[in-house]
Amino acid sequence: MQALRLARQSTTAVLRTTTPGQRKCLATATVNHTHLGATTSSSASSSSGRIAPIPISNIEAQWEKFSSDEKISVHEQLEVLQQKDWKELSLDEKKAAYYVAFGPHGPRAPTSKPGDGLKIFLSTVALIGAAGVVFLGVLSISPPPPKTMTKEWQEASNERAKEMKLNPITGITSEGYQGKGYVQSK
Amino acid sequence: MRANILNTVLRTAARPAVAARTARTTPILARYASGHAQESFESFSDRYVKFFQNAEDLFEVQRGLNNCFAHDLVPSPAVVEAAVRAARRVNDYATAVRIFEGVKEKVENKSQYEAYVQELKPLQEELGLSLKDELYPSS
Numbered sequence: 001m002q003a004l005r006l007a008r009q010s011t012t013a014v015l016r017t018t019t020p021g022q023r024k025c026l027a028t029a030t031v032n033h034t035h036l037g038a039t040t041s042s043s044a045s046s047s048s049g050r051i052a053p054i055p056i057s058n059i060e061a062q063w064e065k066f067s068s069d070e071k072i073s074v075h076e077q078l079e080v081l082q083q084k085d086w087k088e089l090s091l092d093e094k095k096a097a098y099y100v101a102f103g104p105h106g107p108r109a110p111t112s113k114p115g116d117g118l119k120i121f122l123s124t125v126a127l128i129g130a131a132g133v134v135f136l137g138v139l140s141i142s143p144p145p146p147k148t149m150t151k152e153w154q155e156a157s158n159e160r161a162k163e164m165k166l167n168p169i170t171g172i173t174s175e176g177y178q179g180k181g182y183v184q185s186k
Numbered sequence: 187m188r189a190n191i192l193n194t195v196l197r198t199a200a201r202p203a204v205a206a207r208t209a210r211t212t213p214i215l216a217r218y219a220s221g222h223a224q225e226s227f228e229s230f231s232d233r234y235v236k237f238f239q240n241a242e243d244l245f246e247v248q249r250g251l252n253n254c255f256a257h258d259l260v261p262s263p264a265v266v267e268a269a270v271r272a273a274r275r276v277n278d279y280a281t282a283v284r285i286f287e288g289v290k291e292k293v294e295n296k297s298q299y300e301a302y303v304q305e306l307k308p309l310q311e312e313l314g315l316s317l318k319d320e321l322y323p324s325s
Contacts, residue, residue: 082277083277086314087313089279094279094283094321095321101281102280
């Protein structure tokens with residue numbers, strides 16, 4: 001974001017190079033846009049294939065839907081507009097000029113929509129919850145732990161180990177032994 | 187044969203000179219760890235003011251802006267003014283607005299940006315430039 005981009009230059013260049021091929025499908029392209037009904041008929045009937053001027057107020061809402069021909073036409077309009085004294089430009093014209101060049105479309109489109117963070121958070125919570133449900137379900141149908149996993153059994157094991165003098169150097173029967181021996185269950 | 191002799195003569199003639207030159211130019215105890223001379227902020231500003239004054243088309247202005255804003259410093263108001271005037275010369279309103287956005291990104295805090303805007307207020311009024319905050323107050 002901090003570096004200024006050359007997007008406008010490159011898009012206009014690309015659009016201009018693709019123009020001849022796309023002018024041919026002008027009629028079909030503009031028919032899809034019913035909100036341009038008045039301009040569609042005039043541009044389709046004109047032999048040169050030029051599009052009638054597109055109103056540039058509120059261009060933010062329409063820009064994504066424009067065909068490349070319409071975008072070229074807007075670019076050309078704005079180019080002429082920006083040659084005027086900038087004090088004469090209306091707010092709409094200024095906004096259109098800025099939006100077309102640096103607005104959040106094309107390479108500058110934001111990668112996430114508003115509300116995406118909440119959606120991601122909720123689905124993560126749901127997944128963790130599902131994992132918990134699976135864990136508890138498996139736990140409820142699993143057999144009980146073996147009899148050796150009780151405190152009594154393990155204390156008895158300790159006594160037996162002391163009786164047998166197991167590991168007298170470092171282990172359970174060594175001098176001053178502080179550990180728990182075999183006890184691991186509570 | 188003659189070429190050979192000439193070659194030897196030239197070589198012997200050249201050798202002391204080379205040796206002398208290296209001895210003279212080798213600096214004592216000068217170790218350039220990071221090589222290059224540092225450009226001062228003033229000369230940076232001068233360089234870019236001149237660049238923007240001479241920029242002829244939109245591509246060049248935007249290329250200069252990319253380079254200028256890629257350094258670890260905020261371009262001085264003189265550079266910003268020259269850039270905005272360059273944008274005016276190439277008739278690109280959007281780039282002029284974008285320059286101020288770039289300044290906003292580069293400064294450390296809001297008050298610095300306000301200071302830039304205050305400093306360049308006369309320029310804005312002269313050219314009829316509204317900033318992005320004025321175009322899109324909500325965002």
